[in-house]
Amino acid sequence: MVARGRAVVILEFEVRPSRSPMPDVERRSILAAPVFGQAFTDHMITLRWDDERGWHDGRLEEYQNISLPPTASVFHYGQEVFEGMKAYRQPDGSVALFRPERNAARFNASAQRLAMPELPVETFVQAVELLVRQERHWVPDGAGTSLYLRPFMIATQPTLGFTLPSRSYLFCVVASPASAYFSTRTGPPALTVWLSEEYARAAPGGTGAAKAGGNYAAAFLAQRQAVEQGCDQVVWLDAAEHTWVEEMGGMNLCFVQQPAGGGPATLMTPALTGTLLPGVTRDSLLQLAARLGLGCEEGRLSVSQWRKHCEEGLITEVFACGTAAVIAPVGHVRGAGGGWTIGDGSPGPVTLRLRDELLGIQYGRTTDELRWMRKVC
Numbered sequence: 001m002v003a004r005g006r007a008v009v010i011l012e013f014e015v016r017p018s019r020s021p022m023p024d025v026e027r028r029s030i031l032a033a034p035v036f037g038q039a040f041t042d043h044m045i046t047l048r049w050d051d052e053r054g055w056h057d058g059r060l061e062e063y064q065n066i067s068l069p070p071t072a073s074v075f076h077y078g079q080e081v082f083e084g085m086k087a088y089r090q091p092d093g094s095v096a097l098f099r100p101e102r103n104a105a106r107f108n109a110s111a112q113r114l115a116m117p118e119l120p121v122e123t124f125v126q127a128v129e130l131l132v133r134q135e136r137h138w139v140p141d142g143a144g145t146s147l148y149l150r151p152f153m154i155a156t157q158p159t160l161g162f163t164l165p166s167r168s169y170l171f172c173v174v175a176s177p178a179s180a181y182f183s184t185r186t187g188p189p190a191l192t193v194w195l196s197e198e199y200a201r202a203a204p205g206g207t208g209a210a211k212a213g214g215n216y217a218a219a220f221l222a223q224r225q226a227v228e229q230g231c232d233q234v235v236w237l238d239a240a241e242h243t244w245v246e247e248m249g250g251m252n253l254c255f256v257q258q259p260a261g262g263g264p265a266t267l268m269t270p271a272l273t274g275t276l277l278p279g280v281t282r283d284s285l286l287q288l289a290a291r292l293g294l295g296c297e298e299g300r301l302s303v304s305q306w307r308k309h310c311e312e313g314l315i316t317e318v319f320a321c322g323t324a325a326v327i328a329p330v331g332h333v334r335g336a337g338g339g340w341t342i343g344d345g346s347p348g349p350v351t352l353r354l355r356d357e358l359l360g361i362q363y364g365r366t367t368d369e370l371r372w373m374r375k376v377c
């Protein structure tokens with residue numbers, strides 16, 4: 001098949017529906033109050049790659065355990081990449097994905113960094129759509145809920161050799177009904193964050209821009225430290241100087257800055273220096289902010305500037321953003337050298353406005369002028 005002068009790869013997926021899907025009653029009870037990452041749907045997608053056949057054996061099959069030899073490369077050298085995306089119930093009952101081709105492109109950038117095979121964008125989207133169509137009755141319709149999709153790829157070659165990357169891989173997509181990652185009955189809570197000055201998430205030349213499991217594995221210790229300090233999430237600083245603010249947990253950070261001379265606020269987010277994850281939500285919010293008449297800047301901010309600018313009223317709001325979290329306001333910052341409050345410590349008007357705009361598009365409440373939504377079924 002050819003589209004816009006370019007060959008489009010369409011792979012066949014064999015469809016093998018589950019013989020024992022979850023009974024309706026049980027599924028409905030999960031959908032009534034879904035908890036992020038706890039329950040999984042009846043099916044999954046699997047697709048294999050090896051260096052002789054390329055991509056092959058695509059299937060939609062029953063959600064089940066994966067059987068691998070204990071020597072599969074992923075268990076030893078951590079060759080794994082993943083994505084996070086969501087399918088949203090629309091007002092007319094249909095289901096739509098948000099910018100799925102952006103996730104496909106980032107998946108390939110991650111795969112490329114970890115010396116793994118790339119998956120044609122069309123095949124990635126085709127696989128995700130096939131699963132969403134099969135699991136359409138698993139898409140919840142409560143406020144702030146969605147079907148969270150987790151495409152991932154692992155290295156499966158049974159080898160302990162560390163000369164060349166694995167010669168075989170498994171691509172998989174699983175789905176999980178979800179509510180917002182951080183939520184209260186009255187809206188998003190303001191988080192308290194811990195500045196990690198001891199550990200670093202990513203160094204120049206490393207894998208920080210890839211959505212690779214190893215980055216998250218290396219983050220647990222600092223995240224646990226944050227929780228021990230009474231905080232919700234860790235904030236990462238740059239690895240070289242431990243000075244420049246990079247990310248929060250597994251999400252990007254945004255700062256609402258007020259210009260000294262008055263005028264519209266600016267949405268500032270740390271620039272993609274190669275050590276940060278290029279978030280799809282981050283990119284979407286920069287575009288929405290510009291359309292709302294805010295200034296937009298991809299810059300850099302030190303911890304001391306962050307504190308000083310909050311004290312001077314130049315930074316009035318801070319929030320984290322990502323697919324799972326959507327927009328999570330940050331109210332308080334703590335670190336070894338003390339802490340401070342952002343604004344009055346509660347979610348600010350720019351944060352809430354941007355959140356409303358984004359959710360409005362995702363849930364089909366506002367016109368999708370940027371054509372970000374892709375109707376699936």
Ligand code: COI
Pocket residue numbers: 083084085250251322323324325
């Ligand atoms: C996402 O936002 O989709 C992520 O992968 C972040 C993860 C920490 C839940």
